Amino acid sequence: MTGRVIVITSGKGGVGKTTTSANIGTALAKEGYKVVLIDTDLGLRNLDLLLGLENRIVYTIVDVIEDRCKLKQALVKDKKNPNLSLLAAAQTRDKTAVNADQLKDICEELKKKNDFVLIDCPAGIEQGFQNAVSGASEAIVVTTPEMSAIRDADRIIGLLEAKEEIENYRLLLNRVRPNLIKSNEMMSVDDVVEILSCPLIGIIPEDTGIITSTNKGEPIVNDETALAGQAYRNVAKRVLGEEVPFLDLDEPKGFVAKIKDIFAKLKVKV
Amino acid sequence: MEKGFIENGFIINLSTSRNTNQLIYELSNILEHPDVKGKRVCLKLGSIDLKQSQLLSIKALIEATDAEIAFIETTSEQTEVSATSLGISISQVDNGIDVPVQDEKEELETDIIPATDHIGDEEEDDDNLESQRTKEDVADINSEETEYKIIFAEEIKEINPINTLDGIEDTYTESSQEEISQIIPAENADADFETFAINEGLIKKEEAGKYILLDTGDVLPTDIAENTKDTKDLPTLYLNQTLRSGQTVTYEGNILIIGDAHPGSEIIAEGDITVWGILGGIAHSGCKGNSSAKVRALKLNAIQLRIAGLYARRNDTLNVPYVQKSNNFTPEEAQIENGKIVIYKKLRRD
Numbered sequence: 001m002t003g004r005v006i007v008i009t010s011g012k013g014g015v016g017k018t019t020t021s022a023n024i025g026t027a028l029a030k031e032g033y034k035v036v037l038i039d040t041d042l043g044l045r046n047l048d049l050l051l052g053l054e055n056r057i058v059y060t061i062v063d064v065i066e067d068r069c070k071l072k073q074a075l076v077k078d079k080k081n082p083n084l085s086l087l088a089a090a091q092t093r094d095k096t097a098v099n100a101d102q103l104k105d106i107c108e109e110l111k112k113k114n115d116f117v118l119i120d121c122p123a124g125i126e127q128g129f130q131n132a133v134s135g136a137s138e139a140i141v142v143t144t145p146e147m148s149a150i151r152d153a154d155r156i157i158g159l160l161e162a163k164e165e166i167e168n169y170r171l172l173l174n175r176v177r178p179n180l181i182k183s184n185e186m187m188s189v190d191d192v193v194e195i196l197s198c199p200l201i202g203i204i205p206e207d208t209g210i211i212t213s214t215n216k217g218e219p220i221v222n223d224e225t226a227l228a229g230q231a232y233r234n235v236a237k238r239v240l241g242e243e244v245p246f247l248d249l250d251e252p253k254g255f256v257a258k259i260k261d262i263f264a265k266l267k268v269k270v
Numbered sequence: 271m272e273k274g275f276i277e278n279g280f281i282i283n284l285s286t287s288r289n290t291n292q293l294i295y296e297l298s299n300i301l302e303h304p305d306v307k308g309k310r311v312c313l314k315l316g317s318i319d320l321k322q323s324q325l326l327s328i329k330a331l332i333e334a335t336d337a338e339i340a341f342i343e344t345t346s347e348q349t350e351v352s353a354t355s356l357g358i359s360i361s362q363v364d365n366g367i368d369v370p371v372q373d374e375k376e377e378l379e380t381d382i383i384p385a386t387d388h389i390g391d392e393e394e395d396d397d398n399l400e401s402q403r404t405k406e407d408v409a410d411i412n413s414e415e416t417e418y419k420i421i422f423a424e425e426i427k428e429i430n431p432i433n434t435l436d437g438i439e440d441t442y443t444e445s446s447q448e449e450i451s452q453i454i455p456a457e458n459a460d461a462d463f464e465t466f467a468i469n470e471g472l473i474k475k476e477e478a479g480k481y482i483l484l485d486t487g488d489v490l491p492t493d494i495a496e497n498t499k500d501t502k503d504l505p506t507l508y509l510n511q512t513l514r515s516g517q518t519v520t521y522e523g524n525i526l527i528i529g530d531a532h533p534g535s536e537i538i539a540e541g542d543i544t545v546w547g548i549l550g551g552i553a554h555s556g557c558k559g560n561s562s563a564k565v566r567a568l569k570l571n572a573i574q575l576r577i578a579g580l581y582a583r584r585n586d587t588l589n590v591p592y593v594q595k596s597n598n599f600t601p602e603e604a605q606i607e608n609g610k611i612v613i614y615k616k617l618r619r620d
């Protein structure tokens with residue numbers, strides 16, 4: 001078996017790389033594929049928190065590289081889904097503890113026994129980024145519809161294009177707010193795709209559920225009712241090659257909004 | 271601070287305090303003011319119930335600033351009884367207060383000394399707990415003369431955050447140490463403490479509840495021999511700081527940290543680990559195979575506890591990333607027993 005190695009990157013921090021990694025990984029594992037998530041954000045690890053696995057980590061990627069344990073020992077199995085495992089980053093070390101070749105070796109080894117290896121890349125374009133990208137053959141670039149995030153994503157795409165190993169890269173637009181787009185306060189999906197001229201793999205709506213899910217340590221794809229969860233499940237399907245239409249993000253009007261509308265109409269009449 | 275006179279004295283209004291902690295805290299803040307020195311003080315205590323020991327502490331606090339209690343005002347019967355037995359005169363609010371006032375204008379200002387705002391002062395609590403506890407202990411000796419009360423001060427939660435005032439420490443530290451050493455000889459203090467506490471039901475062994483044992487012998491390489499050396503003989507590293515995420519402390523001996531260890535930090539010691547605060551990170555005591563090493567903290571909230579070759583992880587159901595700071599923490603101690611990590615915790619009797 002040779003698995004696919006996908007790096008999830010963005011350039012800018014705080015756009016949702018880690019959330020995306022956790023959710024796509026969980027969604028793929030739910031589909032029955034064997035998935036390994038690698039956190040390469042040494043010193044600022046978060047992926048374990050999002051998956052709720054912090055208390056299970058004994059060995060980290062640095063222990064594997066420095067030969068203190070075997071790779072198999074360092075893989076932390078998910079609480080719910082045995083198909084999903086995590087290779088955690090060391091919290092007490094920095095990016096220099098790992099180099100690109102070492103990470104490439106780890107990816108090669110994990111590829112043999114898993115369908116997917118997802119690499120959560122740190123923010124920035126320095127060594128951390130270079131390490132994370134080294135073993136990957138595909139990339140998902142996460143961005144938000146803000147000028148700064150788009151500018152950084154553009155830079156990242158340029159760097160990815162320069163790498164021979166990266167066969168394809170796709171764009172994931174995160175934290176989209178349809179009502180802001182409607183009122184012309186936020187760039188539309190089409191605008192972003194046009195600016196970056198990059199194929200789109202998914203649109204994730206802004207969802208307050210993400211905050212609770214992060215705090216609970218439970219990826220939002222496990223929540224069947226959440227819109228963001230649905231969007232991430234669709235992204236996973238697209239990763240698998242299925243053609244899934246993009247979600248209709250026009251939210252149905254809530255009860256309060258309807259009442260407000262009625263009052264607005266009444267006022268006009270009066 | 272507004273200032274007024276009652277025969278060379280002040281009225282301190284503490285009737286807005288909701289509990290004893292707050293009351294003593296506010297009082298100690300007011301007493302820091304240099305003007306209080308050498309004055310007579312009238313305390314408005316409101317409806318708060320004060321035991322004799324607590325009132326004695328308050329009295330001591332005031333006397334430590336060279337001031338003296340003229341009389342107190344209270345609506346609580348309990349406080350009244352306590353005051354009578356301590357020989358403090360009372361003026362009940364309902365009966366109208368007989369306060370001689372020099373100037374009518376100033377009386378208005380006299381009435382209320384605004385209680386200061388202490389949000390953000392919590393950091394200092396830990397440092398002051400010790401001196402405060404000593405004070406409480408002594409208060410208990412005086413009032414009840416039950417020997418063991420010294421150690422198991424009945425209501426530890428009453429320990430109050432107090433800015434240490436000069437004089438208080440001098441007055442009490444010495445005597446309390448004497449008292450304790452009389453009761454328990456230093457060599458077998460631990461053993462006596464444990465037997466007594468278990469008999470009294472003060473200690474409860476928590477096995478399955480909080481931490482569950484995940485695995486054994488996984489932390490250390492197998493070639494390191496297990497031993498049970500006495501950690502008393504090891505040197506101790508003393509740190510007075512907060513340990514933040516990503517920071518590691520490693521030492522070939524015991525580690526004592528005054529402050530919190532945040533999640534993401536690591537403490538690795540060959541001997542014992544003691545955290546005077548909340549332990550939220552990873553702690554590994556006896557890292558060279560010493561299975562008699564212990565981990566202690568005011569609040570053991572460690573994501574993982576490792577002792578020698580064993581490790582226990584926090585139960586998934588207890589997924590609380592941040593612990594609210596409190597003065598009511600009951601110290602906890604983890605150690606290996608029959609090949610398992612167990613946590614001892616003193617139970618509060620309330």
